[in-house]
Amino acid sequence: MSPSAALMAAAEGGIIGDGRTGANLALGVGLFGLAIGRLALGRAGNRISSRRARTGGxxxxAVGLAGTxxxxxxxxxxGGGPGTGNGLVGAIVAIPLGLGAVLLGRRALTRRRAEPTAGQVVG
Structure with a gap:
C-alpha cells in the first residue's frame, strides 16, 4: 500500500477503526474540554486559585476549539447519513460540546472574584 493510500484510508477510518473513530475522538475531546472548563469556572471565584483558573480557562x-x-x-x-455507522451523529453532537467548552473557558476568564459585602471579614 502506498503512503498516500494509507493516509487516505486512515482519514476515512479504515486503518484505525470504523467510521465512528473520528466522531468518538471529537466527542472525547469535547467532553474533556467541558470538564476542564467546569473546573476552571469553579476556581474562578477563589482568590487563591485565580491563576489556575485563568490557565484552565x-x-x-483551546481543547473546546479542537473538539469543535x-x-x-x-x-x-x-459518507452517508445518520444511522449508517459513519459517525455523523457523534460528530454533530461533538460540535456543541466543544462550543460549550469554549463558552465555559471564556466565562472562567472573565469571571471576577466577588467583592466582600459590608458584613464580611476580609482576611
Whole structure:
C-alpha cells in the first residue's frame, strides 16, 4: 500500500477503526474540554486559585476549539447519513460540546472574584 493510500484510508477510518473513530475522538475531546472548563469556572471565584483558573480557562478554550474543529471535519467528510455507522451523529453532537467548552473557558476568564459585602471579614 502506498503512503498516500494509507493516509487516505486512515482519514476515512479504515486503518484505525470504523467510521465512528473520528466522531468518538471529537466527542472525547469535547467532553474533556467541558470538564476542564467546569473546573476552571469553579476556581474562578477563589482568590487563591485565580491563576489556575485563568490557565484552565485558556486550556478549555483551546481543547473546546479542537473538539469543535474535529467534529466539523468529521461531519463534513462522513459518507452517508445518520444511522449508517459513519459517525455523523457523534460528530454533530461533538460540535456543541466543544462550543460549550469554549463558552465555559471564556466565562472562567472573565469571571471576577466577588467583592466582600459590608458584613464580611476580609482576611
Amino acid at each position: 485558556r486550556t478549555a478554550i 474543529v474535529l467534529g466539523v471535519l468529521h461531519a463534513a467528510t462522513a
